[in-house]
Amino acid sequence: MIKYLFAKEKNIPGGTAAIFFSFSAIMWFIIGTGIGSFNAAKLAFPDWFTHSYALQFGHMRQVHVHAVIFGWIAGAFAASAMYVVPALGNTKLWSEKLGVWNCLLWNVGLALGLATLWFGMTSGREYSDFIWPIDIYIALCMVLPLFINIFMSIVTRRTQGIYTTNWFFAGSFFMLIIVFLIGNLPEFFHLTGLNEAYMTWWFAHNVLGLLITPVAAAITYYIVPKVTGNPLYSHRVGHLHFWSIVVFYSTPAAHHLMSSPLPEWLKSFASVEGVLILVPAVAYVCNILLTMQGKWAMFVENVEIKYTITGVLLAIPLNMQGGFQQTRAINWYVHGTGWIVAHAHLALLGFSTFAEAAAVYYGVQTLLRRKLYSLSLANFHFWMLLIGFSLYWVSMTIAGLIQGAGKIYEVPYMDIVIAEHPYMIVRWLGGTMVFLGNIVWLWNMYMTVKQGEKLAPGVQPQDVAYAR
Amino acid sequence: MGFREYRIGSILFGVALSTSMVVTVYMPSLDISGVSSTATALEKQLTYGSNSGFDYGDLFLHGNDKPTKVILKKNPVTGAAMDDTAAYVFPAGTSFPSGLKHDNILGADVQALSVSMGKMDQAAEVTGGVFLVSSKVTNGVETPYVEFATATRGWGIEATLAAASETILAGAGKTMFVREGCWWCHTLLPEQTHDWQSFGRPPVLGDFNGESPTTFGSDRKAPDLLHVGSRNSSKEWMMLHFFNPRLVQPHSIMPRYDYLWGPKDKAGNVIDLVKWDEEFEAYRDGDSVYPPEVPEYADDSEIRYLMDFVLNSK
Numbered sequence: 001m002i003k004y005l006f007a008k009e010k011n012i013p014g015g016t017a018a019i020f021f022s023f024s025a026i027m028w029f030i031i032g033t034g035i036g037s038f039n040a041a042k043l044a045f046p047d048w049f050t051h052s053y054a055l056q057f058g059h060m061r062q063v064h065v066h067a068v069i070f071g072w073i074a075g076a077f078a079a080s081a082m083y084v085v086p087a088l089g090n091t092k093l094w095s096e097k098l099g100v101w102n103c104l105l106w107n108v109g110l111a112l113g114l115a116t117l118w119f120g121m122t123s124g125r126e127y128s129d130f131i132w133p134i135d136i137y138i139a140l141c142m143v144l145p146l147f148i149n150i151f152m153s154i155v156t157r158r159t160q161g162i163y164t165t166n167w168f169f170a171g172s173f174f175m176l177i178i179v180f181l182i183g184n185l186p187e188f189f190h191l192t193g194l195n196e197a198y199m200t201w202w203f204a205h206n207v208l209g210l211l212i213t214p215v216a217a218a219i220t221y222y223i224v225p226k227v228t229g230n231p232l233y234s235h236r237v238g239h240l241h242f243w244s245i246v247v248f249y250s251t252p253a254a255h256h257l258m259s260s261p262l263p264e265w266l267k268s269f270a271s272v273e274g275v276l277i278l279v280p281a282v283a284y285v286c287n288i289l290l291t292m293q294g295k296w297a298m299f300v301e302n303v304e305i306k307y308t309i310t311g312v313l314l315a316i317p318l319n320m321q322g323g324f325q326q327t328r329a330i331n332w333y334v335h336g337t338g339w340i341v342a343h344a345h346l347a348l349l350g351f352s353t354f355a356e357a358a359a360v361y362y363g364v365q366t367l368l369r370r371k372l373y374s375l376s377l378a379n380f381h382f383w384m385l386l387i388g389f390s391l392y393w394v395s396m397t398i399a400g401l402i403q404g405a406g407k408i409y410e411v412p413y414m415d416i417v418i419a420e421h422p423y424m425i426v427r428w429l430g431g432t433m434v435f436l437g438n439i440v441w442l443w444n445m446y447m448t449v450k451q452g453e454k455l456a457p458g459v460q461p462q463d464v465a466y467a468r
Numbered sequence: 469m470g471f472r473e474y475r476i477g478s479i480l481f482g483v484a485l486s487t488s489m490v491v492t493v494y495m496p497s498l499d500i501s502g503v504s505s506t507a508t509a510l511e512k513q514l515t516y517g518s519n520s521g522f523d524y525g526d527l528f529l530h531g532n533d534k535p536t537k538v539i540l541k542k543n544p545v546t547g548a549a550m551d552d553t554a555a556y557v558f559p560a561g562t563s564f565p566s567g568l569k570h571d572n573i574l575g576a577d578v579q580a581l582s583v584s585m586g587k588m589d590q591a592a593e594v595t596g597g598v599f600l601v602s603s604k605v606t607n608g609v610e611t612p613y614v615e616f617a618t619a620t621r622g623w624g625i626e627a628t629l630a631a632a633s634e635t636i637l638a639g640a641g642k643t644m645f646v647r648e649g650c651w652w653c654h655t656l657l658p659e660q661t662h663d664w665q666s667f668g669r670p671p672v673l674g675d676f677n678g679e680s681p682t683t684f685g686s687d688r689k690a691p692d693l694l695h696v697g698s699r700n701s702s703k704e705w706m707m708l709h710f711f712n713p714r715l716v717q718p719h720s721i722m723p724r725y726d727y728l729w730g731p732k733d734k735a736g737n738v739i740d741l742v743k744w745d746e747e748f749e750a751y752r753d754g755d756s757v758y759p760p761e762v763p764e765y766a767d768d769s770e771i772r773y774l775m776d777f778v779l780n781s782k
Contacts, residue, residue: 043689046721047714051741057723058649120529124521124646124681131522162474171481178485182493190519192566192573192680193509194500194673200681202492246481250488254496259659260684261673263499269491332661336688403688410663413691418719420689 004100014092015367017099019449021079022360024107026442028071029353033435035064040428044421054118062122062129063114069207070110070138073348076356077215078106081150081169083363084222088166089157094149102145109137123187125196127204132187139180147173164238168218171246175210179203198262202253208347209249209277216311216352217241217284219359223308224291227362228298233290237283244280248273255326259335267328274326281319288312303378304358310386311354318346333408338420339400342393349389349434357385357441364445370452377444384437391430399423504575505567505677507612510601513678514556514614515780518563520642521681525563529647531640531773533563537780538632544623547631553600555617557628560596567678568599568614574677581613590619598623641777644770646683648725650693655685656781658692668695690722697782706775711762712748728771733763 004012041048042057049055086093093099113134116122122129130138150169154162183203186196225232232238254262254270289312292298298305321343325334334340365372372378399420406416517534518525525533535558542549558564567573568591574582581604582588591597597618603610617623629635645651658667671694676682700706705716710728713720726741733739747760765771 042723043721046723047712050724050726050745053727056648056727058647058652061649061652120647121522121527122529122646122649124651124683126651126686161471175485182489186680187522190523190566190680192678193676193682194503195497196680197676197682197684198496198500199493243480243484246484247488250485251492253492256686257684259661259670260657261671261675263496263673266496266499332659335659336655336686338687338689341687407659408661410666414717414719417690417721421719421721424721 004097005104007097009095009097012096012100014086014096015083015363017093017096017103018079018082018363019367020100020103021075021082021106022364023445024103025072025075025079025356025360026438026445028067028075028110030435030438030442032064032067032072033431033438035060035067037428037431037435039064040424040431044424044428059118059120062117065127066117066129067110067114068348069212070113070142073212073352073356075106076360077211077219078102078146080219080222080356080359080363081146081173081215083367084219084359085150085153085166085169087366088163088222089153089159091153091156091158094152094156098145098149102142102149105141105145109134109142113138125186125200125203127207128184128187128200132184135180135184135187139177143173143177143180147177163221164232164235164242165218165222167242168214168221168245171242172211172215172218175250176207179206179210183207194260194262197260198254198257198266201256205253205256206250210245212348212352213249214242214245216355217315219355220288220308220312223304223355223358223362224288227302227304227308228292228295230291230293230295233287233293237287241280241283241287244276244283248276248279252277252326255331258326258328258331271327275323278319278323281315281323285312285315285319303372303375303382304362306382307354307358307361310382311351311358314346314350314354318343318351321346333404334400337400337403337407338396338423339404342396342400345389345396346393349385350393353385353389357381360445364448365452368449368452369455370448371455373444373447373450373452377440381437381441381444384433384440388430388433388435388437391433392427393430395423395426395430399427500673501572502575503674503677505573505578505612506672506674507601507603508671508675509677509679510567510574510578510612510614511554512675513565513567514599514601515636515638516565516642516679517558517639518565519680520639520646520683523563526643529643531637531643531770534637534639534643535559535562536629537636537638538628539634539636540628540631541633542631544627544631545621552633555623555628555632556599557625558593558596558599559625560594562593562596564591564593565678566680569593574614575674577611578613581611582615586613586615587619588614588616591616596625598625598628636776636780637773638777638780640773641775641780644728644774645777646681648728648774651683651685652687653685653690653722654693655688656682656692656694657684658694662692666699667692668698693778693781695782697779701779703775703779706778707765707771708762710771710775714752715748715759715762725771725774728769728774729763729765730769730771732766734766735764737763739763 004016039057039060082093082099113130116131117129121131123131150173154166154170186199252270252274254266255274258267299309324330402419403416515537535556538555538557540553540555571579597616600615600617601612602615603612658670660670708715710725712724713722729739744760750756751759
């Protein structure tokens, strides 16, 4: 990497930044899920491994969350944007050098941020746990360069129109900067009370809603048509998706605080807007699944499509839960229970992780013009992820329903804890499967770089997917 | 960007996003900021001080820069007996909570009373002072306000600390609560649908003015703690429970917080966690009848802060 940091732009091969980001994302995925599995073990067996102060649950939990969100998910987004945008614009990345620096700054910033969290330095605000100097760093040194690079690559494109995927990339990274700067106002200016509580969840909602959901969708908008060879089913529905994300997804922040004493109008408004999220959700899922027409065999045969479509299918229960669990009719039951934890993992480990994994698989092969080292390992990784995730999701959903029932029927708390215990163990097993699967993945990707079969000249990159 | 459509699109994007910000950020903040503090909000601000998360006064979250809550049974100046009174002592230089610093936090009527009756405007961070939460009834409506007792009653910092019958370091304790991530399992927000008998009344709109962070918590794996001090006020139980929750609740999943005792116990003896653990395992496996003793904590240990915070959450 070091040799590229100071190289001349023209001497850096295209795709370098994307490759760096891909591998950094996989590493963080391993670290993040490893910590997650460790935390889950602590919840199942609290007297196991208690001697290290540094490994206390209360510190490790937020390290897990931020390692996967900013290291894996956002890192994989950066990786995919850096090769998809140029490909769609028939051009090169605006600045490969900026991209390489971006990757360095990203990893340094994240390592610093996680170290401070680990050390106990926190703002005490969920999802914006990072202390504010780190927040500013993230906005200005991590996301801003990424946005500039992506935006300029779109501006300097050599095609006429801008494809759906690129609207989302440009829009989302821009919105992410805004969300970071506005969402952390309470820390910059020491806002307090309900304003602080509300802004905490405003940030949490928008960082998920304006970054993760749309960008993961953007990736599938690229992968599915590209690999299947089918054109996108409808660009109009794509429009509907994009605009309704901007309008509906940016507004329901207060639905995370339905049980708090926020002004009633705000909760009602948020709840209605929250149901309207189903508009982009349904538009999106239909659009992608209809694009698959006639190519469903690839869902089984092609590894990238297998990942992508699994992600899209997981988006169906995700959105149905998301749309309705936040209404007053349902929220009183599930609020604050493991149900929500399951939902969050459905979004991040289900829907978006599967889409990103596809993008990373596809990107590394395309950019290096090498075939995947082992298809079997990729399939193994897929099943480890899917089964591990499913165990996690099902067990946490059940645990959540138990907690909900316990809350409503006034069961002594200790009995709830005892009833949940088996599900805590299953969740740990599921999480550990994901972690182990990821180690296999890293090995597979590393071997692809080293030993993957070279593609013959003349073979189009997208043929990679078929050529095995 | 080439096409006219893209210019229009960018403009619409800006309009949509800004409208969303106005509706979801600006309007709620106006509404929330107009709410008057309850007595609870005033007590919380005076107990927890400025900020319980990362801040200039406490970069590493050690519980520095915090006020001390004391219970007085006698007047610190005259020495005359009086009903139990909670006073909040801000040593010179301690950061004030927002409500004492800015005019628009407490709500118009509370702010006005705190200045006219409570002489709050005479307080300054550099000199610190002693505060009380008082209230005044006008036309049958009780309005709480902050009283700057150093100005209204002449209560000095030293005299008040000396007269205290009980010292509660709940401000530093809230910092421990934030730092140790108790809020990843416990919430500070009982719900309407909770059992009010055991978890207490859910908070109301004005209960939070000036508090930061509010640490509601979202992922509840354990009982709500907002009113825990009311249902369980046993110091003994809490102490055992924090050292190792399995001492009192064999099935608990709560982590141990034995490390918050620090290196030495109250008598100055070194705490040997490894030895303790061996004895505990022997007890758990049925090899010994009695569990090992839990050491008394030192008065300035972090567990003392946390314990004060928990027991003070009434």
